Amino acid sequence: MIRHIVMWKLKENAAGATKKKNAEKLKLILEGxxxxxxxxxxxxxxxxxxxxxxxxxxxxxxxxxxxxxxFQMYTRNPHHKKARSFIESVADKRYFVDYNVDL
Numbered sequence: 001m002i003r004h005i006v007m008w009k010l011k012e013n014a015a016g017a018t019k020k021k022n023a024e025k026l027k028l029i030l031e032g033x034x035x036x037x038x039x040x041x042x043x044x045x046x047x048x049x050x051x052x053x054x055x056x057x058x059x060x061x062x063x064x065x066x067x068x069x070x071f072q073m074y075t076r077n078p079h080h081k082k083a084r085s086f087i088e089s090v091a092d093k094r095y096f097v098d099y100n101v102d103l
Contacts, residue, residue, distance in 0.1 A: 001041070001101040002065040004074075007057035009093035015086070022090040023047045023059050029083050030061050036079040039070035057095070064101070071098070 008026070010019045017025070030045045042064040048056050065071040074080055087094075 001103060002068055002071045002098060003101045004061070004063045004065065004071060004096070004098050006061045006094060006096040008059045008087065008091040010058045010090050011092050014090040017090075019058065026059050026087065026090065029086060030059075033063075033079055033083060037074055037077050039065055039073045039077075041066055041070075057093070 010022055010026075012019050014022060024047070027045045027047055031043060034040045034043045040063055042062075044062040046060045048058050048060075050056055063074070065074060
């Protein structure tokens with residue numbers, strides 16, 4: 001199984017909304033990918049609750065895929081590309097890791 005973890009630091013204001021509103025919108029968009037992309041086996045999205053840490057990231061995505069091919073299909077899916085377009089408009093930083101999970 002492939003696990004894909006991405007974290008974003010959002011801009012204070014972008015796309016006509018505050019960081020908080022954009023984090024909530026991003027969560028809805030990312031969770032909705034499971035409905036439209038059959039290769040996603042599991043998805044979890046979290047919004048940072050510790051506002052006191054300036055170095056903390058704002059949103060995290062954790063997705064699981066059965067195979068490397070499933071992960072590649074996900075990255076090429078039009079719904080993923082649309083989500084990525086929104087993310088690029090509201091995010092300052094992005095960190096990610098993709099790795100094999102032994103079950």
